[in-house]
Amino acid sequence: MSDHLIGLLLGAEQDWPRAFEEILRKVGPISTGETTHTVSSERLTIEPFRLDDPVRTELVIDRLAYWYYHPREWLKKASLVNGTYLLNSPFTFQSMEKHSAYCALVRMGFKVPPTTLVPYKNPVDNVRWAYTAERYNQPFDLDAIADELGYPLYMKPFDGGGWRGVSRVNDRDDLHRSYDESGEMLMHLQATVDYDHFARALSIGPETMVVDFRPDQPMHQRYAVNHGFLGESAGRQAVAISRIVNAFFRWEFNSAEMLVVGDDVYPIDYANACPDVAVTSLHYYFPWAITALVRWTTFCVVTGRRAEVDLETSRYFAIADDADMTYDDKVAAYLALADEHFETDRYWEWCAEHLPHLEEAVLEWVSGDDFDRLLRDTVAATYPPHEHEQFLAHFRGLIGLWVADQGRTTS
Ligand SMILES: Nc1ncnc2c1ncn2[C@@H]1O[C@H](COP(=O)(O)OP(=O)(O)OP(=O)(O)O)[C@@H](O)[C@H]1O
Numbered sequence: 341m342s343d344h345l346i347g348l349l350l351g352a353e354q355d356w357p358r359a360f361e362e363i364l365r366k367v368g369p370i371s372t373g374e375t376t377h378t379v380s381s382e383r384l385t386i387e388p389f390r391l392d393d394p395v396r397t398e399l400v401i402d403r404l405a406y407w408y409y410h411p412r413e414w415l416k417k418a419s420l421v422n423g424t425y426l427l428n429s430p431f432t433f434q435s436m437e438k439h440s441a442y443c444a445l446v447r448m449g450f451k452v453p454p455t456t457l458v459p460y461k462n463p464v465d466n467v468r469w470a471y472t473a474e475r476y477n478q479p480f481d482l483d484a485i486a487d488e489l490g491y492p493l494y495m496k497p498f499d500g501g502g503w504r505g506v507s508r509v510n511d512r513d514d515l516h517r518s519y520d521e522s523g524e525m526l527m528h529l530q531a532t533v534d535y536d537h538f539a540r541a542l543s544i545g546p547e548t549m550v551v552d553f554r555p556d557q558p559m560h561q562r563y564a565v566n567h568g569f570l571g572e573s574a575g576r577q578a579v580a581i582s583r584i585v586n587a588f589f590r591w592e593f594n595s596a597e598m599l600v601v602g603d604d605v606y607p608i609d610y611a612n613a614c615p616d617v618a619v620t621s622l623h624y625y626f627p628w629a630i631t632a633l634v635r636w637t638t639f640c641v642v643t644g645r646r647a648e649v650d651l652e653t654s655r656y657f658a659i660a661d662d663a664d665m666t667y668d669d670k671v672a673a674y675l676a677l678a679d680e681h682f683e684t685d686r687y688w689e690w691c692a693e694h695l696p697h698l699e700e701a702v703l704e705w706v707s708g709d710d711f712d713r714l715l716r717d718t719v720a721a722t723y724p725p726h727e728h729e730q731f732l733a734h735f736r737g738l739i740g741l742w743v744a745d746q747g748r749t750t751s
């Protein structure tokens with residue numbers, strides 16, 4: 341008998357943890373050879389810890405450490421001292437922000453839109469600044485940089501998230517206003533991609549869902565239910581980019597944003613330590629996301645998968661440097677490395693052998709009263725009372741559509 345414990349490190353979310361706990365209960369005991377495994381979860385609390393304390397959880401799903409640093413440091417201790425498996429790696433999420441992710445994909449030959457990093461607008465708070473600036477800061481021509489990228493362009497922080505500090509710059513006046521306002525934020529200027537589709541891919545371990553995203557819509561309408569909205573080639577690239585970024589940085593639960601023009605896929609944002617998985621955002625895709633989270637974490641703890649802190653960047657860069665390979669060859673080769681990292685084939689075989697009942701059990705649960713209660717509670721907690729009915733109907737409709745679609749694909 342082997343009991344495995346998954347820790348949930350949570351912020352303010354209630355909906356997906358409830359769903360995760362419920363679906364995890366449906367996993368049931370798993371027999372592998374001589375051993376019977378059980379998997380359960382626990383919500384973690386925050387307290388002082390000794391660096392050599394034992395850690396009870398074999399794996400932690402972290403939704404907190406990107407803004408609350410005490411548990412982030414605990415995660416690092418758990419990883420380095422106790423071998424705890426983490427979704428996600430706090431090491432690379434702390435050190436590799438949007439900017440590093442751009443750089444990695446530039447190095448691998450992906451179509452990152454032309455992007456320039458400019459020095460701070462305002463002096464940083466450091467007594468050595470005046471001396472350094474006078475001696476070493478080169479004057480630069482902001483207008484010339486913008487002219488080269490062309491208008492409109494985007495100005496956004498090197499480590500952005502949640503639209504903080506992002507502006508669309510239409511002309512020189514906008515440019516100077518936005519740069520003046522950037523203050524002590526370090527800014528990228530980026531060429532605009534005039535896109536046909538905005539593809540948002542959520543990856544959990546080796547599972548990836550690419551969704552037609554509408555960034556200009558209110559939250560509950562951003563994920564459109566629109567299957568096959570990308571052509572075959574663009575769809576393949578979108579899946580590959582999302583999974584390659586994750587394997588490269590050792591991220592396991594992340595969303596990637598890509599702008600798609602015909603068959604060209606331009607990645608613009610793919611370092612989201614805490615991707616949105618609220619039922620009120622994902623709706624139709626919510627049962628898939630939480631099932632994937634349960635499947636992948638169960639696979640990791642039961643098979644004893646080890647997390648590596650170190651990266652293998654040279655393997656990716658060897659492909660990048662191969663002059664005989666085309667862009668498509670390289671994407672396929674990077675994806676093969678990513679799938680090797682995530683044990684993708686073994687994972688799906690393992691799920692078929694050990695979790696054959698799970699999808700049916702999730703479908704039954706999502707169709708029932710218990711899930712409807714979760715939806716009602718979440719709507720009540722998210723929207724003002726006069727909007728409850730409207731939103732409940734909206735989400736019930738989308739969940740109902742998912743349930744109906746499952747019936748169609750399984751029958
Ligand atoms: N190069 C670009 N071309 C066209 N649109 C862009 C470009 N860069 C950013 N945008 C638009 O600006 C939005 C915000 O940019 P970005 O995703 O880089 O910032 P963010 O702070 O991470 O925002 P979010 O948290 O909403 O993803 C994008 O969702 C997209 O609509």
Ligand SMILES: [Mg+2]
Binds near residue numbers: 502597609
């Ligand atoms: Mg973004």
